Amino acid sequence: MIRFLANRLLGMAVVLFLVCLFTYVIFFLLSPDPAVQICGKNCTPEAIDQIRANLGLDEPFLAQFWTFLSGLFVGRTYGTGANAIDCVAPCLGYSFQSSQPVTDMILQRLPVSATVAVGAAVLWLLAGVSAGLVSAVREGKFTDRFITGLTLTGMSVPNYVLALSLQFLLVVTLGWLPFPQAVPFSEDPLQWFMNFLMPWIVLSIGAAAVYTRLTRANVIETLQENYVRTARAKGLSPGLVWRRHALRPALTPIVTIFGMDFAGLLGGALITETVFGLNGVGKLAADSITKNDQPVIMGVTLLAAFLVVVGNMVVDLLYTAIDPRVRVGSAA
Amino acid sequence: MTFTPTELEAEGAAGGEATGDPASSSPPASGRRLARAFMRDRAAVACAAYILVVILMALTAPLLVKLSGYGPLEFDQAAVDPNLGGLPLGWGGGIGTDHWFGVEPGNGRDIFARIVYGARVSMTIALLATALTSTLGVVFGLIAGYFGGRTDMVISRIMEFLMAFPALIFMIAVLSALPAENRQALLVVVISFFGWPYLARIVRGQTMSLKQREFVESAKASGASSAQIIFKEILPNLSSTIIVMTTLAVPGYVGTEAGLSFLGVGVVPPTPSWGQMIASSVSWYAVDPAYFLFPGAFLFLLVLSFTVLGDRIKKIAESGEGRA
Amino acid sequence: MTETPLLRVRDLTVGFPTAAGDVEVVKDLAFDLPRGGALGIVGESGSGKSMTSLAIMGLLPKGAKRSGSIELDGTELTTLREREMRSVRGDRIAMVFQDPLSSLNPYYTVGTQIAEAYRSHRTGVTRREARKVAIEAMERVHIRDAARRVDHYPHQFSGGMRQRVMIAMTLSMEPDLIIADEPTTALDVTVQAQILDLLAEIRRDTGAGLILITHDLAVVSEVADQIVVMREGDLVEQGTAERVFCDPQADYTRMLLDAVPRIDDEIGLLRTTTEEDR
Numbered sequence: 001m002i003r004f005l006a007n008r009l010l011g012m013a014v015v016l017f018l019v020c021l022f023t024y025v026i027f028f029l030l031s032p033d034p035a036v037q038i039c040g041k042n043c044t045p046e047a048i049d050q051i052r053a054n055l056g057l058d059e060p061f062l063a064q065f066w067t068f069l070s071g072l073f074v075g076r077t078y079g080t081g082a083n084a085i086d087c088v089a090p091c092l093g094y095s096f097q098s099s100q101p102v103t104d105m106i107l108q109r110l111p112v113s114a115t116v117a118v119g120a121a122v123l124w125l126l127a128g129v130s131a132g133l134v135s136a137v138r139e140g141k142f143t144d145r146f147i148t149g150l151t152l153t154g155m156s157v158p159n160y161v162l163a164l165s166l167q168f169l170l171v172v173t174l175g176w177l178p179f180p181q182a183v184p185f186s187e188d189p190l191q192w193f194m195n196f197l198m199p200w201i202v203l204s205i206g207a208a209a210v211y212t213r214l215t216r217a218n219v220i221e222t223l224q225e226n227y228v229r230t231a232r233a234k235g236l237s238p239g240l241v242w243r244r245h246a247l248r249p250a251l252t253p254i255v256t257i258f259g260m261d262f263a264g265l266l267g268g269a270l271i272t273e274t275v276f277g278l279n280g281v282g283k284l285a286a287d288s289i290t291k292n293d294q295p296v297i298m299g300v301t302l303l304a305a306f307l308v309v310v311g312n313m314v315v316d317l318l319y320t321a322i323d324p325r326v327r328v329g330s331a332a
Numbered sequence: 333m334t335f336t337p338t339e340l341e342a343e344g345a346a347g348g349e350a351t352g353d354p355a356s357s358s359p360p361a362s363g364r365r366l367a368r369a370f371m372r373d374r375a376a377v378a379c380a381a382y383i384l385v386v387i388l389m390a391l392t393a394p395l396l397v398k399l400s401g402y403g404p405l406e407f408d409q410a411a412v413d414p415n416l417g418g419l420p421l422g423w424g425g426g427i428g429t430d431h432w433f434g435v436e437p438g439n440g441r442d443i444f445a446r447i448v449y450g451a452r453v454s455m456t457i458a459l460l461a462t463a464l465t466s467t468l469g470v471v472f473g474l475i476a477g478y479f480g481g482r483t484d485m486v487i488s489r490i491m492e493f494l495m496a497f498p499a500l501i502f503m504i505a506v507l508s509a510l511p512a513e514n515r516q517a518l519l520v521v522v523i524s525f526f527g528w529p530y531l532a533r534i535v536r537g538q539t540m541s542l543k544q545r546e547f548v549e550s551a552k553a554s555g556a557s558s559a560q561i562i563f564k565e566i567l568p569n570l571s572s573t574i575i576v577m578t579t580l581a582v583p584g585y586v587g588t589e590a591g592l593s594f595l596g597v598g599v600v601p602p603t604p605s606w607g608q609m610i611a612s613s614v615s616w617y618a619v620d621p622a623y624f625l626f627p628g629a630f631l632f633l634l635v636l637s638f639t640v641l642g643d644r645i646k647k648i649a650e651s652g653e654g655r656a
Numbered sequence: 657m658t659e660t661p662l663l664r665v666r667d668l669t670v671g672f673p674t675a676a677g678d679v680e681v682v683k684d685l686a687f688d689l690p691r692g693g694a695l696g697i698v699g700e701s702g703s704g705k706s707m708t709s710l711a712i713m714g715l716l717p718k719g720a721k722r723s724g725s726i727e728l729d730g731t732e733l734t735t736l737r738e739r740e741m742r743s744v745r746g747d748r749i750a751m752v753f754q755d756p757l758s759s760l761n762p763y764y765t766v767g768t769q770i771a772e773a774y775r776s777h778r779t780g781v782t783r784r785e786a787r788k789v790a791i792e793a794m795e796r797v798h799i800r801d802a803a804r805r806v807d808h809y810p811h812q813f814s815g816g817m818r819q820r821v822m823i824a825m826t827l828s829m830e831p832d833l834i835i836a837d838e839p840t841t842a843l844d845v846t847v848q849a850q851i852l853d854l855l856a857e858i859r860r861d862t863g864a865g866l867i868l869i870t871h872d873l874a875v876v877s878e879v880a881d882q883i884v885v886m887r888e889g890d891l892v893e894q895g896t897a898e899r900v901f902c903d904p905q906a907d908y909t910r911m912l913l914d915a916v917p918r919i920d921d922e923i924g925l926l927r928t929t930t931e932e933d934r
Contacts, residue, residue, distance in 0.1 A: 011492075015489070015496055022493075030510065156632060156635040156639045156640075157636075158607075160610070161628050161631060164617070164624065168617050172617060225758065226753065226759040229715065229759070230753060230759045232715055233746065233751040234745065234750070234825065236773070237742070240776060267498055270504075274595070286504070289501075289505050297505045300498075300501060305496050308495075308497075324765075325809070
């Protein structure tokens with residue numbers, strides 16, 4: 001077990017390192033000279049050189065990468081002397097355009113993304129699993145085919161089309177919901193709720209569709225398993241057969257997949273946040289791309305990758321806890 | 333993205349897996365049988381029909397545009413009302429005999445022409461990306477699954493790495509930083525770069541279990557080379573999985589291209605793209621909803637058709653394999 | 657004097673609707689099983705033998721149609737409501753299936769699954785009691801170190817052990833009738849013998865009736881006193897084991913017997929029951 005953990009941690013570290021490296025290289029090659037950006041107008045070549053020296057941009061690539069990498073763990077300092085800027089660990093970079101450490105910028109916006117993610121996740125999990133169960137139990141009948149039709153539709157709408165449609169319909173045309181305004185929960189819970197309602201719906205529809213299909217397929221398959229037949233042959237009550245021998249094996253894999261999807265979502269739902277004007281990590285990424293604020297883009301990318309990798313590992317761990325076949329080796 | 337890659341893979345896995353019964357000796361899916369069952373399924377045929385229509389639209393775009401009268405890049409100021417800020421004259425955003433789908437507000441470009449040329453962009457990129465992704469996915473999946481060991485380890489790590497990447501952010505960042513030439517080719521490359529691991533993972537899994545089956549053993553015993561085994565024995569058994577995954581991937585890529593264009597990093601204007609049209613339509617929605625509805629509907633229906641088609645094919649393939 | 661047979665089957669017919677009309681997989685089957693008797697139902701795949709057992713248990717797949725009479729100790733089973741049938745299953749009739757690995761739920765311990773029937777059919781059973789029952793059952797099927805292994809999961813047992821677990825599952829309720837559907841087919845030959853011995857032993861100890869379903873004549877000859885031969889849903893031959901083996905009446909039975917390779921056979925073509933021979 002310990003060895004397994006160690007192995008996975010190592011694998012995780014390798015993947016994250018590669019993500020770092022890859023991202024850094026690409027941005028290194030692609031992004032414009034930050035020194036020029038900082039210098040602004042009326043820049044002299046000497047000023048640019050000075051800035052470059054301050055930022056360590058004249059150092060070889062590997063040195064720069066190393067500074068960046070170590071900055072993640074112990075922090076780093078930009079520039080020297082009176083204008084030195086401290087960036088505490090984990091230092092994901094420093095945005096010269098906004099004069100803020102990237103980590104801070106992300107942390108400011110994380111709550112919004114988290115709210116979006118959690119709300120959507122709860123919605124899609126509940127809706128998806130219940131619809132899937134109903135579909136499986138009524139397999140082949142009208143309810144099942146209707147739900148299947150809904151899921152196919154739900155899967156096919158691009159989320160920005162859905163987002164815009166909902167917004168157009170509910171806000172502009174029908175006026176049922178007000179235009180989203182950023183309001184903290186403590187100030188006006190109702191408004192806060194309504195702000196997030198549409199993003200939640202938009203994000204969860206696609207996922208709910210997939211989870212419905214997944215649940216349905218799993219439950220149908222599990223019901224055909226031999227051990228369900230054994231349970232029935234023992235004269236167990238239908239409730240017990242259902243809970244222990246059908247639901248448990250069918251739903252367990254879904255929980256694990258859910259972990260990964262949720263982790264991915266925490267990294268920011270770029271499109272949805274942009275369409276609804278939510279100030280989350282996703283929108284931060286989109287804005288930074290427009291403004292070409294490279295450190296922020298890098299920081300967000302790293303964070304998102306980190307979340308996915310961690311999510312992956314949590315899922316694997318969950319699996320060992322949940323599935324006895326993985327947890328305990330066979331002793332035949 | 334229309335749906336996350338985990339879900340695409342789960343879709344592929346939930347249905348695409350072999351029934352898993354080691355005793356079953358199901359014959360490889362016969363193409364002819366699939367085709368026949370397919371013809372009988374009305375929904376599948378309807379979807380295929382719509383897809384064909386779109387493809388035809390894309391292929392004959394120049395001709396269609398000659399028929400309709402206006403090209404996709406032509407401005408027709410006469411069709412919009414300058415006093416109302418460029419609002420199209422007429423009902424439905426200017427629908428009429430002149431402009432079959434109306435015009436774009438502001439510049440008066442013919443929406444029909446732009447839809448038709450937008451179809452080109454969508455289909456070209458999606459199909460090319462699918463072709464590339466499938467090829468890479470199948471090749472790497474086969475190699476990793478069949479040869480195992482070191483090869484598998486390396487390929488699996490690469491796949492893991494690519495799948496952990498927040499692809500959307502990265503794609504947007506890279507695309508926005510690069511110059512506008514060859515944008516369509518770039519889109520295909522970038523989309524495929526992140527897309528192949530999902531198919532590869534499924535192919536790898538199935539290859540690994542097929543590897544253990546008796547017919548592979550007997551092929552080995554009769555002296556077949558690895559290449560022969562891979563192509564003659566294993567690949568045919570994967571055909572239904574590959575067909576299903578490919579069909580399900582296309583709508584994803586259509587959505588991705590449209591999404592990227594929506595965000596402004598896809599196809600470069602003035603080349604029309606449905607996604608980009610949708611983006612532009614946002615500010616006009618209250619007064620000219622048609623500008624949103626046309627590309628939105630076409631996009632939605634295209635993605636829906638591919639999705640339903642893929643679902644149907646999967647059902648047919650599954651029932652064909654049968655249960656032991 | 658004849659006492660009421662434990663199981664009396666009359667005119668049992670099982671059919672499935674198909675695109676081409678109803679297909680009968682069991683046709684007018686009839687046999688008696690005396691108390692404590694052992695009946696072997698023999699036939700090839702598709703003969704309807706498994707369907708017969710499912711019909712008796714009331715576990716036929718959806719869409720199947722069953723007609724005829726099945727009397728357990730005087731009680732007519734076919735007219736019971738589902739809830740009543742449930743109380744019969746696992747309690748008065750218990751079943752052992754062919755593939756022990758897939759027939760056991762991988763997520764729960766062996767102990768839980770063995771005691772399940774007991775806890776379900778009786779009220780107010782504590783966990784302690786249930787565990788004791790499970791351990792006892794495991795000991796009766798000669799699983800060593802039962803007190804520890806009761807908390808193990810199915811995948812931690814070997815094939816033969818798993819089948820013992822399946823048999824242990826039937827014991828806790830002390831059923832009147834045990835139906836074993838191809839219990840040894842998935843096992844090694846050496847383990848087969850052990851399982852058959854175990855079944856015979858249990859039959860001796862508890863006086864339960866046994867129905868053994870198999871395609872393997874060798875297996876049947878070990879355990880059964882009565883034999884029913886089925887072919888494509890029809891009952892082809894019936895009688896005591898001795899009579900059927902030594903003096904088979906039906907051609908089909910003779911072909912089945914001939915198809916078994918014997919060590920003192922002359923070397924020649926192995927007879928099989930192919931279409932041309934029928």
